[in-house]
Amino acid sequence: MKKRIIYIFTTIVILMFSIVAFAEDTTTSSNLFSCDSNIAVNKDVDGDVYTFGNSISIGNIIGGDIISAGRDINIQSSEVKGNIRTASQTVNIDVGRTKNITVAGESINIGDKTNANAIYLAASDISFKGETNDFYASAQTIVIDGTVNGNLNVDCENITFTENAVVKGNIKVKSSNEPNLNSKMSMSDIDYEKITTNNEEEGIFTKSNIVDFLISLVAAIITGLILYVLLNKSLFGFDRKLSKSYKYLLIGLAVLIIMPILSLLLIISVICVPVGIIILILYGIIIYLCPVILGIILGQLILSKQNPILQVLLGILIIKVLLLIPYISFIIWFLSVLFILGLITMKLYSYICKK
Structure with missing residues (x-):
């Protein structure tokens, strides 16, 4: 809660x-x-x-x-x-x-x-x-x-x-x-x-929490593998030097702020209600998937020459474990949202420019 x-x-x-x-x-x-x-x-x-x-x-x-x-x-x-x-x-x-x-x-x-x-x-x-x-x-x-x-x-x-x-x-x-x-x-x-x-640290390792974590981990891995297969060439061709990371965070913050307001403005315009609703739904889906996408990228950075499946498994496992830590979990979630929103925006911008 x-x-x-x-x-x-x-x-x-x-x-x-x-x-x-x-x-x-x-x-x-x-x-x-x-x-x-x-x-x-x-x-x-x-x-x-x-x-x-x-x-x-x-x-x-x-x-x-x-x-x-x-x-x-x-x-x-x-x-x-x-x-x-x-x-x-x-x-x-x-x-x-x-x-x-x-x-x-x-x-x-x-x-x-x-x-x-x-x-x-x-x-x-x-x-x-x-x-x-x-x-x-x-x-x-x-x-x-x-x-x-x-x-x-x-x-x-x-x-x-x-x-x-x-x-x-x-x-x-x-x-x-x-x-x-x-x-x-x-x-x-x-x-x-x-x-x-009991304090939160003790509560993490209860039986119900462990079961919930395992179910969530399996779901995230399956989702990550599907995303990797569908978007490997378009999204995960990532600059491993991380030289543009700060740009992704700033652009992601701007997108996080602007997109809900843009969607609401489209919805109240009556004529563009379907467009506003679609943008809002896509926005929510992307935010939900941000930690999974970040896990895939993290796995690629750590195991750059290993099997792609191992990359996905390791990266998502690391992110899911970090999301279990009180207080740190929100920081990881928020940074993942900013980073992935910025990355997707930059990828779309590059694709449009090439066209």
Whole structure:
């Protein structure tokens, strides 16, 4: 869960750094798209709202969905007829009526006026004071101070049910500490699973983690062999002196920033929606494959005169092991994304120039 939140925050930071260059506020087919440092939606919107910025405030009736990413997001509305999906450092939501709420962030506060169909949260700290049919969350600290008419399912370190907390359905808690309960609840009301809190280094070598690693390794090797066969001549003819590595990283950073924004601009243009969606899907696939591609290149550098299969096996094995190391894993993943995006961009540029 922590790794996923780190990846989300990386995307948010990238958007925040690039937001000034792409500042725009447009309305297309009743939808609102706003991309700026500080955003305040001061009018009712019939369709969807897309906001990307540093500080975002939405306080009106929204006829569709809200899609937002930024540093601070505040949504206080009497009604959002669609879903609310946000990623931010701090998120405050107090909405009279809405469908589903999906939020990833550091600190999430769901106000007492909120009435949702279902709530899905991932954060460090979560405070819930509203009302929902179902509640699902993963966090370090969770405070339930509202009403859940259906089921509650959480994964956390600490959870507190205040005197105002009401859960009418099943309660399932995975936590390293027993829940702090109010006077109306008892442990017999909760399906509680205690999670051992061994440090991450000890947890790496559990049976389930080893099985997951082996499955992931086999899948990565098979994918790597397929990529090697298909793209050997076009992609893996690589400068072994690494003289252009810094250029690949810089170009990769630019591509990482620009491509999602370009895709969103194409999507909201209506006419180019298919193109924007295709670019976004390809972008996601390439990022997913970056560690595998880097492993193939690493194997070629180490075993330059050996069998290609051995190159693929060794390179991917090294990368997969590095990705197991806490904290270092994110650095390796991020550098692999920058490097491979830059490499692919340079290869495409060279190919176009030759044509």
